[in-house]
Amino acid sequence: MSGRIRSDGRSSPVGYLREHGFWWAVTLGALTPLAWLGWRAANGDLGVDPVNTINNLSGRTAMIVLLLSLACTPLNTIFGFRKALTVRKSLGLIALVYASLHLINFVGLDYGFDFGLIFQDAVLNKPYILAGSTALLLLIPLAITSTRGWMKRLGRNWKRLHRLVYAAGVLVVLHFLWQAKAAEREEPLIYAGVLALLLIVRIPSVRRWLVTHRTRLVGPKPPRVQTMQRAKPVKQSGD
Template identity: 50%
Template structure:
């Protein structure tokens, strides 16, 4: 079963994009297709980011070691969906108007936080290869990859501030993130 785990998770991780493409092909993106694309890619970016953070606690709770082999791939899918989210915002929403982008980053707190999240995740994606782990050394690589924690906080805050009225979904993500980060603090406190 472990042999098929990575390819299976890889295929499943592409399903949100395939579904979004199918909806676009079927002209089923609603009255504001750009917003639908932007929201969908952002939602999946946040979900994959939280899934990547959940791998270690799940492995510890279940004792199922093959889960650890998924963390990097799930994290890279988080970054992939972050890139799609950013590309849809910059390309489809702003039509590559870089001045408008700079104004939005300076003016809208939720966009500032989203950009901050992207900036923190970028070095993690770039250094995710085995070769980069060897070049940086395990200790430095692990220290760098702790940026995922503030990046996930920024991602949840980005979503929370973007939502105008119904905060139930961002609240759910905030609770999940709190539990994931809290489990790490609790474990560190016991060590």
């Protein structure tokens, strides 16, 4: 569990906040849209078309949170911001929560659990539905194996498995882009650009170049190339 960095931080509230404050802030921040949606639903304030409101809010948030989770590793490897690693798992799981809400809304409220119609209408005719549902399926094994136990069990394969998140990211961006109208491609293209950037900085040569230039610019603060696999030290490439 990335959020629980062991130290004597638990001895005092100040120490606890210093250790875990970032984790709590980011996690609660990522859950805020969900709370807001719940509040609006409880007050019957989901607008003229609640299906559309839930759809847009859950989908957009899932995408943003997933991109944030993908930003954690480069923030550490390039900028040495090690605390980013502590929120990577919780952001990934929260992205899946929003994606699941998005799917449940689609299947239940939009299509009224009419699976025949979903198949005919959506799956056969809407490539963006296939992209989105594949992305969600890819996230499920990642969520299941996000525990420390699975990390130990899988060893180096854990990391290989979790690279599926790159594919999920690409599919999610395609999902958003393919459903957008010609006049409204700006927002999905922004996400596509952010994702491309987050993937490019993972390429080892690019990363090394960035690290070198960063240290030249802001002084020698060697990035701590370390991920969550403290239980089983593995030579890290900083994926």
